[in-house]
Amino acid sequence: xxxxxxxxxxxxxxxxxxxxxxxxxxxxxxxxxxxxxxxxxxxxxxxxxxxxxxxxxxxxxxxxxxxxxxxxxxxxxxxxxxxxxxxxxxxxxxxxxxxxxxxxxxxxxxxxxxxxxxxxxxxxxxxxxxxxxxxxxxxxxxxxxxxxxxxxxxxxxxxxxxxxxxxxxxxxxxxxxxxxxxxxxxxxxxxxxxxxxxxxxxxxxxxxxxxxxxxxxxxxxxxxxxxxxxxxxxxxxxxxxxxxxxxxxxxxxxxxxxxxxxxxxxxxxxxxxxxxxxxxxxxxxxxxxxxxxxxxxxxxxxxxxxxxxxxxxxxxxxxxxxxxxxxxxxxxxxxxxxxxxxxxxxxxxxxxxxxxxxxxxxxxxxxxxxxxxxxxxxxxxxxxxxxxxxxxxxxxxxx
Ligand code: PLP
Numbered sequence: 399x400x401x402x403x404x405x406x407x408x409x410x411x412x413x414x415x416x417x418x419x420x421x422x423x424x425x426x427x428x429x430x431x432x433x434x435x436x437x438x439x440x441x442x443x444x445x446x447x448x449x450x451x452x453x454x455x456x457x458x459x460x461x462x463x464x465x466x467x468x469x470x471x472x473x474x475x476x477x478x479x480x481x482x483x484x485x486x487x488x489x490x491x492x493x494x495x496x497x498x499x500x501x502x503x504x505x506x507x508x509x510x511x512x513x514x515x516x517x518x519x520x521x522x523x524x525x526x527x528x529x530x531x532x533x534x535x536x537x538x539x540x541x542x543x544x545x546x547x548x549x550x551x552x553x554x555x556x557x558x559x560x561x562x563x564x565x566x567x568x569x570x571x572x573x574x575x576x577x578x579x580x581x582x583x584x585x586x587x588x589x590x591x592x593x594x595x596x597x598x599x600x601x602x603x604x605x606x607x608x609x610x611x612x613x614x615x616x617x618x619x620x621x622x623x624x625x626x627x628x629x630x631x632x633x634x635x636x637x638x639x640x641x642x643x644x645x646x647x648x649x650x651x652x653x654x655x656x657x658x659x660x661x662x663x664x665x666x667x668x669x670x671x672x673x674x675x676x677x678x679x680x681x682x683x684x685x686x687x688x689x690x691x692x693x694x695x696x697x698x699x700x701x702x703x704x705x706x707x708x709x710x711x712x713x714x715x716x717x718x719x720x721x722x723x724x725x726x727x728x729x730x731x732x733x734x735x736x737x738x739x740x741x742x743x744x745x746x747x748x749x750x751x752x753x754x755x756x757x758x759x760x761x762x763x764x765x766x767x768x769x770x771x772x773x774x775x776x777x778x779x780x781x782x783x784x785x786x787x788x789x790x791x792x793x794x795x796x797x
Contacts, residue, residue: 400699401590403583404656406468412461423646424449424457441628454626454634458642462649466604466614469652470579470596471589474622476633477614477645481580481599482508483638484613488595489513491625491632492545492574495521499545500538502529502559504552504763506599507747509578511754513547528763529559530690536567545574550588551581551694554747554771555764556681556707558690561697565592581737584659584702591697595621602773603706603738605648606658612640612648656702658776662738663703665783666774670708672784676797682708706774707737712796715767718746722770724790730783737773742783744772 415422429449431437439445449456459477467475478484489512493499501513503526513524525538529548546568548559561577568575569592577588580599588596598604600612615625615633625633633639663684670682683694684704694704712718722744726733731742735751745751748760748767755765777783791797 403469427452453639458645462645470616472616473619475616477640479638480611481613487632493522497544498523498542502548504555506553507752507754547576549578561591608739659702662706665780679711713768721794740776742775
């Protein structure tokens with residue numbers, strides 16, 4: 399039987415200090431010791447069950463990490479203050495000065511900017527490739543390559559990475575396959591498909607309430623311990639620690655992720671089919687004409703669907719902006735970046751979340767001006783939403 403991530407989360411049981419149905423929140427940055435020797439041992443990481451200082455670890459962060467490791471089928475996980483706070487230490491832990499990495503060219507703009515503009519300061523080079531072309535990925539590998547990085551479903555173009563094939567390539571050349579699974583929680587379990595490290599921005603679907611930023615790194619216990627090492631661990635030393643109150647609230651929201659993902663996917667599939675019927679240029683991995691549809695289907699845990707993200711191309715930035723403003727006015731969603739909220743969110747990535755990518759490179763990768771990225775919400779009657787969206791499109795002259 400295929401790995402079932404939400405069953406694994408459900409099987410974990412935690413109680414609060416006084417028998418509460420939710421674990422107690424550790425509202426402390428530092429912890430006392432009865433013996434100085436135990437304090438020393440804890441600092442060295444040799445006193446199981448003891449806490450020293452909340453940047454190192456806290457009970458709340460460990461509970462959330464454990465649940466996310468169960469979800470991603472990895473031995474361990476560590477939570478971080480944001481998605482970027484997860485991506486950056488992983489790369490810095492895996493690559494030394496002089497090393498090289500390969501990344502999909504269609505990734506979140508912040509990740510792209512980190513690789514393109516920041517890593518060269520540390521003499522770490524990145525080759526950006528079309529991740530759907532395996533021969534291009536293989537050709538970019540050099541003796542200095544350490545990492546292949548991709549998003550399972552890419553932001554914003556929704557390209558699908560063939561994770562089993564990339565994992566095979568990574569194994570062949572002894573590289574680490576690092577996968578950002580932010581757009582496809584539950585639907586895809588990268589570790590089960592051969593990935594070494596799985597990352598999420600918890601800010602998105604996993605938390606689902608657009609009230610906090612957060613991130614997680616899921617991997618082997620050995621790697622997670624390396625990240626947390628007091629002497630040379632990138633998570634420990636760069637310090638992007640999640641606050642315990644936030645971990646506690648994200649853990650509560652994680653309990654409903656399977657229901658939410660199911661609904662996000664169902665609503666997105668409905669709209670994608672309807673948009674396509676209207677003749678709009680629609681991209682959604684659930685559509686049979688999506689180039690990555692087959693591979694997504696082979697990789698997916700069926701019951702959670704193809705996810706909540708879709709794009710349409712309305713031809714020009716002006717039309718995209720007018721449509722988004724009108725849809726917001728009609729209360730069909732918010733003109734906002736980010737994703738995974740109960741309400742539909744839409745933005746034009748070329749001028750927002752991918753604006754770090756230079757215009758000529760945007761054009762080369764097919765990121766056109768008129769592209770609108772939708773994170774489809776949990777609307778109870780998506781047919782009613784569709785009719786209203788259609789009216790907006792007619793009013794703007796797109797239909
Ligand atoms: N990865 C993906 C795919 C994203 O879309 C984002 C943010 O939009 C991030 C990572 C960064 O996450 P955060 O904003 O939580 O730092």
